[in-house]
Amino acid sequence: MSGVSTAAYFARRAAQKERVRILYRRALKDTLNWAVHRHIFYRDASDLREKFNANQDVEDIDRIDKLIAHGESEYNKWRHPDPYIVPWAPGGSKFCRNPTPPAGIEIVYNYGLEDNP
Amino acid sequence: MALRNAILRHLRVPVQTLGLNQSQIGFLGSIRSFSSHDDHLSREAVVDRVLDVVKSFPKVDPSKVTPEVHFQNDLGLDSLDTVEIVMAIEEEFKLEIPDKEADKIDSCTLAIEYVYNHPMSS
Numbered sequence: 001m002s003g004v005s006t007a008a009y010f011a012r013r014a015a016q017k018e019r020v021r022i023l024y025r026r027a028l029k030d031t032l033n034w035a036v037h038r039h040i041f042y043r044d045a046s047d048l049r050e051k052f053n054a055n056q057d058v059e060d061i062d063r064i065d066k067l068i069a070h071g072e073s074e075y076n077k078w079r080h081p082d083p084y085i086v087p088w089a090p091g092g093s094k095f096c097r098n099p100t101p102p103a104g105i106e107i108v109y110n111y112g113l114e115d116n117p
Numbered sequence: 118m119a120l121r122n123a124i125l126r127h128l129r130v131p132v133q134t135l136g137l138n139q140s141q142i143g144f145l146g147s148i149r150s151f152s153s154h155d156d157h158l159s160r161e162a163v164v165d166r167v168l169d170v171v172k173s174f175p176k177v178d179p180s181k182v183t184p185e186v187h188f189q190n191d192l193g194l195d196s197l198d199t200v201e202i203v204m205a206i207e208e209e210f211k212l213e214i215p216d217k218e219a220d221k222i223d224s225c226t227l228a229i230e231y232v233y234n235h236p237m238s239s
Contacts (some may be wrong), residue, residue: 017196022216025200050198088237089213112125 012061019068024052024076033080156239163233167225170205174198187224199223210238 003088035041055067076114164199172179175191186192190197194225203219206212207211210232214222 021196021200021220024197025204025216025219028201036205049197086211086213086237092213101140116122 013064016061016064016068020052020071022051023071023075024048027071027103030075030078030080030083033083045078119177157236158233158238160229160233163238164229166209167206167229167232170209171202174202174205182225182228184225189223203228206232210235212238 028045031044031048032041036087058064058067083091085092089095123187143170168182168184171177171182171186172191175197176194176217181192188202189196193224199222203222205215206222206228207214212232213236214231217232222231
């Protein structure tokens with residue numbers, strides 16, 4: 001391969017970079033889910049960062065694809081069964097708890113005259 | 118019975134249907150005083166907190182941080198460092214940013230805009 005730099009090559013590399021970023025983000029959140037205490041989380045997060053940094057200079061596109069697939073399978077293996085999700089987000093405990101009532105609905109109090117309007 | 122009705126007719130306060138806007142409330146306070154949805158952050162508070170988060174990042178030089186920095190171009194950070202900063206901002210403001218949106222946050226301006234316009238940032 002003479003390093004053909006076409007638009008398709010760059011598009012593929014950009015897609016791979018986005019996959020790597022999203023994978024790193026999810027893996028970091030997972031690490032925080034598993035390691036609740038901050039000092040353990042910092043240690044595990046730096047280990048994760050080392051794993052990502054070790055492969056950052058690979059240039060062969062197919063090898064990059066294989067590494068990303070391997071990373072995603074590792075992430076799927078280590079996903080936490082009960083992740084922390086912010087309460088109001090989908091999956092959290094407060095999601096859809098108090099939806100805003102539809103406009104135009106009101107209660108009219110008819111004091112004292114409920115029996116004979 | 119008729120006497121009761123006559124007295125009640127005297128005493129009855131005509132019921133106003135809704136229209137209770139902010140200026141009429143007076144001592145009652147805000148109409149949704151038990152809701153947590155009406156305390157939006159001011160822009161200066163958002164800017165200060167975002168800059169604090171960025172400055173406390175170990176790989177960042179605190180003197181270079183301004184509200185218009187670009188993480189990769191100006192501060193010389195990696196794309197993975199950007200991911201870490203976005204996660205720190207999420208934790209600071211108790212937000213949950215979807216993955217596609219979080220990928221687009223590349224600079225301080227974008228981060229401040231996103232946090233300021235998000236309805237649930239606190």
